[in-house]
Every structure is written in C-alpha cells, then in structure tokens.
Amino acid sequence: MNESHVTVVGNVATPVDYRVAASGVPVARFRLASTVRRFDQQSRSWADAFTSFFTVWAWRTLATNIASSVSRGEPVIVQGQLRVQENERDGRRYVSADLTASSVGHDLSRGTTAFVRVSAAKPGLTGVTDRNGFAPHEMAASGAAVPGMGEGAEGSVPGQGGAP
DSSP: OOOEEEEEEEEEOSOOEEEEOTTSOEEEEEEEEEEEEEEETTTTEEEEEEEEEEEEEEEHHHHHHHHHHOOTTOEEEEEEEEEEEEEEETTEEEEEEEEEEEEEEEOTTSOOOOOOOOOTTSGGGTTOOOTTSOOHHHHSOTTOOOTTOOTTOGGGSTTOSSOO
C-alpha cells in the first residue's frame, strides 16, 4: 500500500498526552503547529503567513521517549505517515491531519538538547524520567485507555489500520 511519508517542522502546541492502552501498548499524542513564514517585499522583513496543525501519534518506545523528552512550546521535527481525514459532525465538515510518527526530535537549528540512550533491556524502561522525575509509566493512570479507544482496539485510533 502507498502511504504518504512526510517531515514536518514546527512547535509542540499541547502537552504530550501519554497513556497505556488497554492492550498494554504505550501511546503518546500531541498537537504540532507548523507556521509558514514569507518574506514581505514592502516591509523587507519576514512575517508569519498561516499555521497548519497536526495531531502526532506515537507508539511503544517512541511514545515513552517522547513523554520523557518533549514539552509544549519546543521546536521539533516529526517524520511519519500522513493521513488526512474528512468527517461530518452536527452538519459541519471537519478535516483533520494525523501523523503517525516514525521519529521525533528537537530542531537543533533553534536550540540544544542532550541525548540519553535508553537501554531496551530494562523492563518498563526503568530509569527513564521526565523533567519532573516521573517515569512515563508512572504518569499514565493505571489501566487508562487512550481516548477514543475501546477495550484492546488500537485500530480505532486515527491513522491506525490495525494493531500499532
């Protein structure tokens, strides 16, 4: 199947929502704002044009690492599969753009970051914490399901056509 793979540069617009699905699979999501800048010939300066918003979804280890590393307002680069969906609710048409991330990283053209390798041998990624000292698995409510997901229904999340 042909999938649209894209790279989007922008800022994290919402706090990372980290959960553990009913099936035990970690999942994280956040909104990404990507603003186009244009050069205004009259004022001879750069100005913001428009902003596109994406919902970024990440699974498993990537989800856990995002929860420990990314905060609202930070510049990031997201690479993944793009899915644009049209829905109708209450007579109004909505269009949503979801990115299922294969990689996420800080945009180093706008700042610095420190990389910490996570050992896959550690069950539950013990020792990995966010900036407040909480491990991502401690942040998720016990047995909490991802919003919009039924019992063990990972495939119901936008952009997912089956088990993640």
